[in-house]
Amino acid sequence: MSVSNNSQNSVAERPFFRLLSGQIGAGGLVVAIETAAWMWVGLGLDIWILVACQAFLAAILSRFIGLGWGWSVVQFALPWATWGALYLKIPSWVYLVCFVLTYAIYKNARTERVPLYLSNSTTWRALEGLIEKSPNPERGNFIDLGSGVGGTLCYLGKAKSGWIFKGVESAPLSFVISWVRSLISVNRNVSISLSDIWTVDLADFDMVYAFLSPAPMEKLLEKVKNEMRAGGVFISNSFWPDDEGFDECLELDDARKTKLYIKIM
Numbered sequence: 197m198s199v200s201n202n203s204q205n206s207v208a209e210r211p212f213f214r215l216l217s218g219q220i221g222a223g224g225l226v227v228a229i230e231t232a233a234w235m236w237v238g239l240g241l242d243i244w245i246l247v248a249c250q251a252f253l254a255a256i257l258s259r260f261i262g263l264g265w266g267w268s269v270v271q272f273a274l275p276w277a278t279w280g281a282l283y284l285k286i287p288s289w290v291y292l293v294c295f296v297l298t299y300a301i302y303k304n305a306r307t308e309r310v311p312l313y314l315s316n317s318t319t320w321r322a323l324e325g326l327i328e329k330s331p332n333p334e335r336g337n338f339i340d341l342g343s344g345v346g347g348t349l350c351y352l353g354k355a356k357s358g359w360i361f362k363g364v365e366s367a368p369l370s371f372v373i374s375w376v377r378s379l380i381s382v383n384r385n386v387s388i389s390l391s392d393i394w395t396v397d398l399a400d401f402d403m404v405y406a407f408l409s410p411a412p413m414e415k416l417l418e419k420v421k422n423e424m425r426a427g428g429v430f431i432s433n434s435f436w437p438d439d440e441g442f443d444e445c446l447e448l449d450d451a452r453k454t455k456l457y458i459k460i461m
């Protein structure tokens with residue numbers, strides 16, 4: 197598993213800008229093809245031929261600008277989807293609503309390269325087991341860095357009434373959903389803040405959990421090592437920097453064979 201360095205966060209390295217340049221480059225070639233067809237044989241090409249050219253060229257160009265095969269499929273699909281949407285005459289406010297909802301949930305995919313995906317119930321039970329094995333299973337403080345829609349915290353809050361569970365989440369819609377869930381949590385021991393994980397002082401917590409992506413892991417581990425107190429436990433779901441040691445790796449018995457990397461401070 198590789199971890200990004202700073203250059204991966206530069207504007208030019210973000211997939212969005214490569215996707216956009218692939219489509220713009222393909223658009224330029226399509227205009228050239230259409231112009232040549234018109235000038236040489238006096239032929240105006242049908243719209244579906246132009247869309248097919250745009251899709252093929254964008255998919256091929258993507259391979260030359262460092263995007264994987266998966267992105268080529270996205271590049272191929274985009275012109276067809278745009279044409280389909282125009283054909284269906286979808287009202288413009290629908291796009292605005294979709295954009296706002298997507299941004300409100302996936303805000304951190306653009307800035308931190310961390311989208312929303314959720315820990316499953318096998319992981320929740322494994323975390324509960326780790327709390328039970330901790331030096332003080334009856335009382336402690338737990339934080340979920342990037343707590344999504346709050347499922348992990350609400351499960352643990354119900355299972356471990358003596359512990360305090362805190363979440364930090366900066367995507368607005370995920371925050372609102374998890375905040376409402378925390379208000380009705382059974383033991384009233386769950387709280388969520390609308391804040392950035394980089395502003396939280398980890399010294400206050402016995403157990404810190406994160407399920408993010410490879411991108412921020414190096415920086416996060418640095419923060420964990422600087423701030424967590426001796427004996428504290430850091431758990432990262434799925435992602436761990438190559439060149440950093442951990443104390444234990446639990447492989448869970450779920451479909452995706454989730455790995456929990458554990459470091460004791």
Ligand SMILES: C[S@@+](CC[C@H](N)C(=O)[O-])C[C@H]1O[C@@H](n2cnc3c(N)ncnc32)[C@H](O)[C@@H]1O
Pocket residue numbers: 301303304308310311312313314315340341342343344345346347348364365366367370391392393394406407408
């Ligand atoms: C993969 S999801 C995990 C959700 C939850 N922890 C779980 O396990 O179900 C990662 C979450 O971290 C949030 N996130 C990413 N970077 C963040 C940041 N800098 N500050 C706050 N939240 C962040 C994302 O918005 C997303 O909801």
